[in-house]
Amino acid sequence: MYALLLSIIYIAFISLGLPDSLIGAGWPVMHQDLDVPIAFAGIVTMIIASGTILSSLASERVTRRFGVGVVTAVSVGMTAAALVGFSFSGSFWMLCLWAIPYGLGAGAVDAALNNYVAVHYAARHMNWLHACWGLGASISPFIMSFALTSGMGWSSAYLIIGAIQAVLTFALLLSIPLWKRVNSIVPSHHEDGEEGDAESPPTGNGSRHVPLAQALRIPGVLLILAAFFAYCALESTAILWASTYLVADRGVAPATAAAFASLFLLGITAGRFLAGFFADRVGDRWMMRGGFITVGTGVLMLALPLQTSTLALIGLVIAGLGCAPIYPAIIHSTPVNFGRNNSQAIIGIQMAAAYAGSTLAPPLFGVISAWTGMWLLPLFLAVLVALGLVMSERLNLMVDRRNEVPVS
Incomplete structure (x- = not known):
């Protein structure tokens, strides 16, 4: 069932x-x-x-x-x-x-x-x-x-x-x-650790409503909202502008740039299928951390001012693979970080932050690049990677202090 x-x-x-x-x-x-x-x-x-x-x-x-x-x-x-x-x-x-x-x-x-x-x-x-x-x-x-x-x-x-x-x-x-x-079956609750029961029976929603203002005051919520905003902003910006950057700044042929821009999306999809095989063993925290670090590596490769564009193209694919586990890990860790009773309210706010990042960041970069040039794209993405990583790590520290467990 x-x-x-x-x-x-x-x-x-x-x-x-x-x-x-x-x-x-x-x-x-x-x-x-x-x-x-x-x-x-x-x-x-x-x-x-x-x-x-x-x-x-x-x-x-x-x-x-x-x-x-x-x-x-x-x-x-x-x-x-x-x-x-x-x-x-x-x-x-x-x-x-x-x-x-x-x-x-x-x-x-x-x-x-x-x-x-x-x-x-x-x-x-x-x-x-x-x-x-x-x-x-x-x-x-x-x-x-x-x-x-x-x-x-x-x-x-x-x-x-x-x-x-x-x-x-x-x-x-x-x-x-x-x-x-x-929903009529009594659930097996999430464990106290990072991962929940792998196949606990789904249940209905709790009866207690969590108002928006109350959810925002929960310690750590603003941190994860900033991390989620940053991730979705960098993903959508890369999807929209990567091909233009490769053509305008790196001299890549338009057809080649379009192909590798599509590989960024395919990297996200394929990366999520692959991540599913080891996500339970690695845990949400390391999936998120490793994802941001991998994206940062790909962005660095994209930015290196080399004569050949090969490294930049490979970097774009690596960035896509790095993006793969971040979104699912942020969502899946929400009940553990903030409690099951609060998770529906917080995930709703996270979705709003995600849509805001996806909507606002690409046109913002478009306006900025009109003044500075397309060379700024890797730096723009790097700032978003750093913001996402720092905010998620600050949340990890807060959760560790709350649970009084050693920092991993």
Whole structure:
């Protein structure tokens, strides 16, 4: 029964990733059909990000009221409706309108499922689940490419993904009784150490609501929010600007730069699949620490002013592999660091910090680089790596002092 529920969650994570790459893949055609400037893509993504931040902050209250199963089904249903709405949008204002339920649905389900897995399943599942997100995000550009090359148009790609989401919504609605049956079983609690019980039966949510202001006052929460913001900022900045940096500053051919920029994303996805095999033995703390150090190594290789660009290209791939375990480790360690009763509220705030970092950092670097040049990218990324590592290590020290155990 637990395995069946876990399979449903895996599929839901693939579904989470499916729509995320559609706008980027289809916008070169979409903005022409909608007769708007190419820069208007930022308006749509900002509306989506605003919705995800709001629903992430509200996820703790909503999930406690209705349960993870209902929240997941309704949220995926909202994204399905939004994607179908995108497919019928003949004007830009309609696209903006449908972006609202898309963002609200994505944020709620992301926070609810992340907390559920963090509390009830081992670290390997958190890594594999986020690898599933990467799988979904990697599939959707191919669907958009197929729709465009076959002459069906970009709207067909949204309709296809929307139909997939609708089918998943129906499956999730049917699974709600399964969530209730599993939730009726008394849990095996997390151990006091860094890792929880690898296969403890999932349970329902606690009854005590944790207000936002109270959650923010919990010692260490601001530290992990800063670390999460920094990680998501560096990931999204590298995804958007790495190819341009390689071409403009390192003289790499555009086709080669695009290929290695895609390998950064593939490195994150593949790295999470690999990390899942040893995450339980290594522990969240070392997965996070090692990830930041590996990213820093890759960024250093990217920055070295050598005649050949080979080391920079390899450094980009290494940075992607280093990014892989950081996000899952931060989420999975939340119940241990802050308590199971607080984890849903804190993970909701973490999701908001993640979306804020992903949304704000890339355009910020774009503005800065317009004045300084693209050479600044490795330094920009290095600052974010340092911020994430320092904040996460400060949290580790705080947790060690609280638990009165030797510092590892």
